[in-house]
Amino acid sequence: xxxxxxxxxxxxRQALERKYHLIRQSLxxxxxxxxxxxxxxxxxxxxxxxxxxxxxxxxxxCSSTGRPRANYRDFGLSRHVLREMAHACLFxxxxxxxx
Numbered sequence: 001x002x003x004x005x006x007x008x009x010x011x012x013r014q015a016l017e018r019k020y021h022l023i024r025q026s027l028x029x030x031x032x033x034x035x036x037x038x039x040x041x042x043x044x045x046x047x048x049x050x051x052x053x054x055x056x057x058x059x060x061x062c063s064s065t066g067r068p069r070a071n072y073r074d075f076g077l078s079r080h081v082l083r084e085m086a087h088a089c090l091f092x093x094x095x096x097x098x099x
Contacts, residue, residue: 013052020053
């Protein structure tokens, strides 16, 4: 199980990203069609926004264990949990391959 503070930090980042999503999107659109002085002003506004509001700072965590690596997007689970659930036949249509 991941540290609970790690999970809470990720939830905080997700909330900030949702809050500033429209603001960042409008600034990105303005940046494309503006003059150089306007671009500097937009850049300054980006710097004043919280760093954790950037979508690149988000991580995908396993929904059951909180593991930050080796996650499958389709299931939201890490490879360890997915493998155990596949062995237990909890996912229809997924079988463990053996040769």
